[in-house]
Each structure stands twice: as structure tokens, then as C-alpha cells.
Amino acid sequence: xxxxxxxxxxxHVPAIGAALDQGKSDEPYWRxxxxxxxxxxxxxxxxxxxxxxxxxxxxxxxxxxxxxxxxALGMGERFDxxxxxxxxxxVPPVFGHPGLAAHIAQSVIQQDFDLTLVNRMDVDxxxxxxxxxxxxxxxGADPAWPFKVIPFAVNVVQYPVPSGRRCFQLGQAIxxxxxxxxxxxxxxxxxxxxMSHQLQGPRAxxxxxxxxxxxxxxxxxxxxxCSRVPxxxxxxxxxxxxxxxxxxxIARGAMADVAGGAAPKVAHRFHHVPCSNTxxxxxxxxxx
Amino acid sequence: xxxxxxxxxxxxxxxxxAEQSRKGYWLNQFCMSLMKAENRARFKADEAAYLDxxxxxxxxxxAVRARDLNECIRLGGNIYFLAKLGATDGRSFQQMAGSMTxxxxxxxxxxxxxxxxxxxxxxxVGEDGDAQAHRQPQGAAGKTADTET
Numbered sequence: 001x002x003x004x005x006x007x008x009x010x011x012h013v014p015a016i017g018a019a020l021d022q023g024k025s026d027e028p029y030w031r032x033x034x035x036x037x038x039x040x041x042x043x044x045x046x047x048x049x050x051x052x053x054x055x056x057x058x059x060x061x062x063x064x065x066x067x068x069x070x071x072a073l074g075m076g077e078r079f080d081x082x083x084x085x086x087x088x089x090x091v092p093p094v095f096g097h098p099g100l101a102a103h104i105a106q107s108v109i110q111q112d113f114d115l116t117l118v119n120r121m122d123v124d125x126x127x128x129x130x131x132x133x134x135x136x137x138x139x140g141a142d143p144a145w146p147f148k149v150i151p152f153a154v155n156v157v158q159y160p161v162p163s164g165r166r167c168f169q170l171g172q173a174i175x176x177x178x179x180x181x182x183x184x185x186x187x188x189x190x191x192x193x194x195m196s197h198q199l200q201g202p203r204a205x206x207x208x209x210x211x212x213x214x215x216x217x218x219x220x221x222x223x224x225x226c227s228r229v230p231x232x233x234x235x236x237x238x239x240x241x242x243x244x245x246x247x248x249x250i251a252r253g254a255m256a257d258v259a260g261g262a263a264p265k266v267a268h269r270f271h272h273v274p275c276s277n278t279x280x281x282x283x284x285x286x287x288x
Numbered sequence: 289x290x291x292x293x294x295x296x297x298x299x300x301x302x303x304x305x306a307e308q309s310r311k312g313y314w315l316n317q318f319c320m321s322l323m324k325a326e327n328r329a330r331f332k333a334d335e336a337a338y339l340d341x342x343x344x345x346x347x348x349x350x351a352v353r354a355r356d357l358n359e360c361i362r363l364g365g366n367i368y369f370l371a372k373l374g375a376t377d378g379r380s381f382q383q384m385a386g387s388m389t390x391x392x393x394x395x396x397x398x399x400x401x402x403x404x405x406x407x408x409x410x411x412x413v414g415e416d417g418d419a420q421a422h423r424q425p426q427g428a429a430g431k432t433a434d435t436e437t
Contacts, residue, residue, distance in 0.1 A: 014381060015380070015381065015382070018380075059368040059371070060316070060319075060320065060366065060368035060369045060371070060372070061323075064316070064317060064320045065309060065312075065313050065316050065317055065320075065369075066317070083323060084323070084371075084372075084375070085322065085323055085371065085372045085374075085375030085376065086375050157304065157366065157368055158304055158305070158306065158309050158366070159295075159303050159304060159305040159306065160305065160306070196404075198301065198385075198405075199367045199381060199384075199385045200301070200302065200357070200361055200367045200385070200388060201300040201301050201302055201358060201361065201388055201419075202299070202300030202358070202388060202389055202390070202419045202420075202421075202424055202426065203298070203299060203300030203301050203405065203410055203419035204300075204385040204386065204388050204389055204396075204405075205385060205386070205389065205396060205399055205400055205404050205405040206404060206405045206407060206410065206419070207400075207403060207404025207405060208407045209403065211407070230294075231295075232294040232295055235295050235298055235301070235303065236295075236298050236411050236412075237407065237411070239301075240298075240301050240302075240303060241367075273400075273403050273404060274400040274401060274403070274404055276380070276381060276382045276400070277381060277382055277385045277400065277404075279404065
């Protein structure tokens with residue numbers, strides 16, 4: 001049977017992708033940020049997951065205002081890096097796992113979550129930057145990413161976005177779905193976005209390190225309470241774009257302790273300011 | 289009955305909700321069109337003519353021409369869509385975000401290097417933080433613009 005083995009949480013700032021693609025990762029501005037992922041790269045190389053269920057948001061790339069799904073599950077064989085206006089990132093395409101994705105669709109919709117099923121979409125920095133941060137070795141268009149990726153896009157751009165509570169419950173449903181899939185697969189679930197940042201208006205540039213860290217403490221120790229944090233707290237304390245953090249609750253909801261098992265091990269934790277306009281947060285939790 | 293929108297008392301912040309999204313539909317779709325190279329070329333060659341091809345309001349067109357992102361957002365624009373306009377102009381997210389504060393690019397970058405904008409005084413409208421209406425513009429860029437107009 002398939003199993004969820006760990007969850008990974010990280011910001012997905014587009015400037016990180018640009019810095020990597022332009023060979024700037026050793027510059028003084030960027031070095032401290034990438035150092036925060038050194039452990040993660042070797043950890044992931046040891047873990048060797050078969051599939052990563054990657055929760056991210058589309059930033060007006062695949063979805064225009066013609067249609068914005070709240071929860072979109074990538075069903076396809078392959079998803080290409082998008083051209084977001086600066087040209088596509090020179091990174092490999094993502095290969096999906098249509099069998100597991102179809103199983104998750106069947107299970108999760110029957111658990112009352114109305115997912116949109118997507119066979120064709122390009123994936124933007126929200127998905128490719130976390131892969132670049134976590135995977136060791138040369139980037140560039142080759143070799144391929146070392147595992148299959150099921151993209152899961154959440155609307156956090158057009159309000160109202162799903163509540164933290166809804167996201168947390170969805171993560172629990174995804175765990176149940178994975179655990180009933182017959183193939184022998186190690187599956188990780190990644191929640192991305194955040195942490196505190198605001199990209200608009202006179203309050204642009206807001207960072208709230210103290211709130212970020214307190215929120216991360218609660219996400220680790222008491223995720224059910226964390227899931228009850230209302231939207232307005234994210235907006236007020238972590239900036240209008242800090243609301244992306246609700247996506248971390250999907251990954252957290254998929255951990256064993258939420259289903260009655262043991263508390264996860266905190267394998268790694270990192271916070272860094274600034275990265276362009278944003279506070280970068282990163283966390284790895286292992287099921288024990 | 290008016291629905292609850294508790295985010296309206298956050299200073300210097302416009303939440304892109306369903307109502308703003310409806311207002312900004314064509315403005316944002318115009319921005320999306322700039323993801324295609326041929327459209328970027330047509331827009332750059334004649335901005336007014338290109339904008340006339342979209343059923344936007346005159347105020348939205350004027351805000352785009354002026355690259356006034358605060359005004360674009362007030363009129364229903366969303367930053368992730370407006371980023372396509374920024375990309376067309378060769379500007380980064382940091383340059384775009386900074387342009388909404390009245391700071392110069394250097395001033396904004398230095399604020400971020402110092403750890404970003406503080407939350408203190410910037411949680412609720414009516415406090416005294418640097419994002420509050422009575423403290424705009426925040427930097428030399430805004431002050432220069434004021435002198436010019």
C-alpha cells in the first residue's frame with residue numbers, strides 16, 4: 001500500500017528561481033537563504049520518495065479570471081514550466097502520477113471535497129521553486145526531477161480563499177486516500193507559499209518575523225488550533241499575500257498524529273528575511 | 289444584507305475579493321494578454337490603441353498608462369495580473385511593490401534588508417505606522433512626483 005512518509009513546507013518566492021537560473025546563489029544576498037536548504041537537499045536525496053503531492057498556488061498563470069478553481073488536482077502525465085512573462089524557467093517538466101491522482105480524486109471527492117480535475121496546465125514558480133530548493137544537483141532542463149509530482153493548485157489569489165480549517169480537513173482526506181492506494185509507494189506532501197509578505201499598496205514590504213515563528217510553533221505542536229486561525233489574522237499580521245500559509249495546513253493535516261498516530265519529528269526548521277519582498281519559512285516533518 | 293469583510297480596516301491594503309475581481313475583470317484580462325510576446329509587442333508599439341481594444345473603463349486605461357499600480361488595484365486590478373504589465377516593462381516584483389509606497393527602489397530595498405516593514409502601527413486604520421494614509425508618500429520617489437505635479 002502507499003503511505004505518507006513526511007511533509008515539507010517552504011516559501012516559493014519567484015526571485016529564488018530567478019537567482020538560481022541566473023547563477024546568483026553564491027552572492028552574499030542569496031547565500032544565507034540557500035544555506036537553509038542544504039540539509040533539506042541531502043535529506044530528500046536519502047528519503048527518495050516515489051511521489052510528491054505538491055500543494056501550491058497558481059499566480060495568474062494557468063488560471064486567468066475566466067476561471068479560478070478553489071482546489072485543482074493535476075491528473076496528467078506531464079506538466080511544463082510556464083512562461084510567466086519573463087520566459088519559462090530552464091527546469092525540467094514535471095511528470096505526474098495519473099494512477100495515484102485518479103485514486104485521490106475518487107477518494108477525496110467522495111469525502112465531500114469538490115475538487116476540479118485538471119489534465120492540462122502549465123505550472124508556475126509556485127511549484128517549480130520548491131522543487132529547485134529541495135532537489136540537489138544541477139538544475140537546468142536535464143536531468144528530470146527524481147520523483148513523480150502531483151500538482152495541487154489552491155486558490156489563494158481571489159478572496160474568499162479556502163479557510164485554514166477546510167485546508168486542514170482536506171489534508172486528512174488526502175492521507176486517507178493515499179493509504180488506500182494499492183501500489184507500494186512512499187508519498188510526501190508539500191505545502192508551499194508564505195510566509196509574511198505583502199506585495200501591494202502602501203503597506204507593501206510588511207514582514208512579521210515574530211508572528212511567522214509563533215504560527216510555525218503552533219502548526220507543529222497544535223495544528224488543529226492553528227487551523228482555526230481566521231483569514232483576517234493572516235491578512236492583518238502576515239500581509240495580504242501571507243494568506244498563502246493556509247496551504248501549509250493541507251500538508252500538516254496529512255500527518256499521522258492528526259489521524260491518531262504519533263507526533264511527527266521536526267527534522268528541520270528555517271526562517272530567513274528578506275527574500276525580495278518576503279519572509280522565507282521552511283520546515284520538514286517526518287512521520288515516526 | 290452586507291456580508292462580513294473584516295479586512296477593510298487594514299491600512300494600505302486592498303483585498304482582491306469577488307467584488308473587486310468583478311470590477312477588474314477586463315483590466316486583469318488585458319494584463320493576462322501580455323503573457324504572449326506578440327501582444328507585448330503590439331502594446332509597446334501603441335499603448336493607447338491596444339488598450340482601446342479592451343472594454344475597460346477610461347480610469348482603468350489611464351491608470352495603466354500612468355503605471356499607477358495603487359490606482360489599478362483600487363479599480364479592481366490584482367498584483368499577480370499586474371505583474372505581467374511589470375514584466376512587459378522589464379520590472380521585478382520588488383520594483384513593482386516598491387513603486388506603491390512612494391519610496392525609491394533603493395529606499396525600498398534597504399527597508400527589506402533591515403527586515404522589512406514593521407507591523408507596529410500598521411495593523412488597523414487609525415494607528416500611526418508608516419503605511420497609514422496620513423504618512424504617504426513614504427519616500428523620495430513620491431516626494432519628487434508631488435513636486436512635479
